[in-house]
Amino acid sequence: MSNVEKHHLLTAKQMAEFAVNGFLKLDEIVPQELNEAAYKEQREYKGHGGQYWHESKVIRDIFELPQVKGAIQSFVGRSPIYDHSFMHIVRAKHLKGQIYHADSVIDTRPFGFDIQAFYFSHDAPDEMGPTLVLPGSHLRKVSNASIGRYKNIVGQKRLVSKAGSIGFLHHGIWHCAQPNFTDETRYVFKLRLRPGQEQRSLFNTDDYDSPEVREVFKKAYHPWCGDEARVNQIQTAKFWRYLCGDDKVDTSFEGALTRMGL
Template sequence: MTTATVHAPLPVSEKPYLPERMAAEWRRLRAAGLLLDTERMARFVADGFLRFESIVPDELNRAVLAGIADGTVTGGGGYHGDPLWSTFAEDHPIGKVFRLPAVRGIIASLVGPEPQYDHHAVHVVQARTGYAQMWHADAAIDAKPHFDIQIMYYPHAVTRPMGGTLILPGSQFRMIHEAEAARYQNFRGQVHTVCPAGTLQIVHHNIWHCAQPNSTDTTRYMFKLRLNPTVRQQRLWNAGDLASAKIHGILNTAQPWHGSDSRLEYINRIKLWRLLIGDPTWDDSLWLGRIENDPQTLISE
């Protein structure tokens, strides 16, 4: 991914979600090399999350932390469905983070160039906090075939003792309501977020996760932003490498905790991949093909 300069996103005074303008902005991001490639998208479909380390520069990270301290960056808000680019001004620290060209390319690849702002929250885990949050998926049970994204932004480095977000890769197809997953404590393959400052994790709306205890003397902060798509999520990434991308090994690799459900996980991935590439017949290893095979040719008398 390059850091080429592209036009600024939608001025806040303009009417949002005009298809022609969104298409033009998407083409600009693609031309600038800022969109995700096919293997990254397949990884999102398989794991339900992507991590981009140190994608936000340190100067901006410090501005965000200062904004949290002085209230410029509010602790939460939203829940009205406003246009993202009307929500955080260009000179606001958070507005600058999400207007970074590389970040706009990631957002556009997943939910389009002018997504809807759902809500945000600054998650704070105070120093010397022993409480471990229960495993949960955010909001309510949500079985839509496409997806929202949540962006987890870590403005400072997170060490294991600081208890970064614990994520369960490949949990996005598991339909649970909120903290109904609280009966589980540990999974084989769970991933602790340990990352440098300026890291973004982009997660599918259904991903299971939980905050972890902070055994250090340093308060931990994470800025979370939920975005809803405003366009059909079909080939929004740079799909020019679709024919050559090595996605079989990505979509056909189970998580350690999937157990005997691994093939059902593959089928759910295939269904989402079909939606994303706009091909309802696409298949991998005949996981759906043999089930859907229903010959109609009659040869008997």
């Protein structure tokens, strides 16, 4: 992947939101003509969902857009490694949802991560059942469907999207597909990429320790964590050090990392 201009990289505030929540949705970043071409192709596609990336020029053109490449570079660097992809389809009136799961999290990396891009070629309103995620769950490592017994967790969020939006998800986030109550088939294309380099200082690090960014971390408390909310927030602060490439920046609650000599 060729390098992109700095203004296409994610900002420090955007990356902080990703660090806190485990996902970042960029709304309507793909031009409508490409969305229309992709949507038409997806409706007509007769192949296997796992081969769509290899057989579709339009989907590869979308991921070559500088604004999309800039986001990918911010997460996994200039030479990301293809892991897998799939075009997920939820038919009209399919009223059964998935169980909560994390995608194949058998991982010894303390803070490194794969990125999963979820591209919506068409509007995906709430009643169409766009992917459900649990913000802040990405640093709670679990094995795939071991969390399948959980349902309707406080703070969960559907990725309601307009055409041309892409959700970038940490590979460890808890998520599941939802029932489609509409008369239209829902399509979402998922691309998973592994980092080709250490994931430190890959985004636009200007202002990474600014008041605006610190304000994001002040809100880094997720109600589902209960009594462990501050523990989760400290993990998020450690994650931020890793992403920034600065092992001294401290966004933890009351400067806990610094007070502990870390």
